[in-house]
Amino acid sequence: MANTWDDWLRAYEAAYRSPTPPLQLPCPNCGARALSLLFREKTSDGVGHVFFWCGSCRFGIHLSRVDVPDGAAFIPYDAPADEQPLPPSYTLVHPEDSEDEGEDVESEVF
Ligand SMILES: [Zn+2]
Incomplete structure (x- = not known):
């Protein structure tokens, strides 16, 4: 276990794959088994953004x-703004900056 973007x-x-709470x-x-997944729909076709955090x-x-x-x-x-639950404040884990090592995206460009 680690606290990286990939993890x-x-x-x-x-x-x-099985998003029904409790996770x-x-x-x-x-x-801790304290993960929560909360989607916020942005459009009527079911596309939105998602918060995924550990309550512990x-x-x-x-x-x-x-x-x-x-x-x-x-x-x-x-949903009316006052009926939109928000996730608790939590620390965002970000993707690591792509360094020179690892996949070189530009090598895939023709
Ligand atoms: Zn945790």
Whole structure:
């Protein structure tokens, strides 16, 4: 377990496959089964952004432009502002800056 973007993304992908709360996954950072997934729909066709965080260590990630999966907790795009629950404040984990090592994106460009 670690607290990197990749670890969080892997946990997110697992959570996305069975998003109905309560999530049974351990947190990639602290191991607590306190992860929450909250989608906020932006358009009527079910595209939105998502908050994914651990209620124990208060780390997490945020992704935009995702499809809201069936069964997930989500805020409808037309919900009144005062009925929109917000995630607690948590520390965002960001993708690591791509250094020279690893995949070189430009080598894929023709
Ligand atoms: Zn945690």
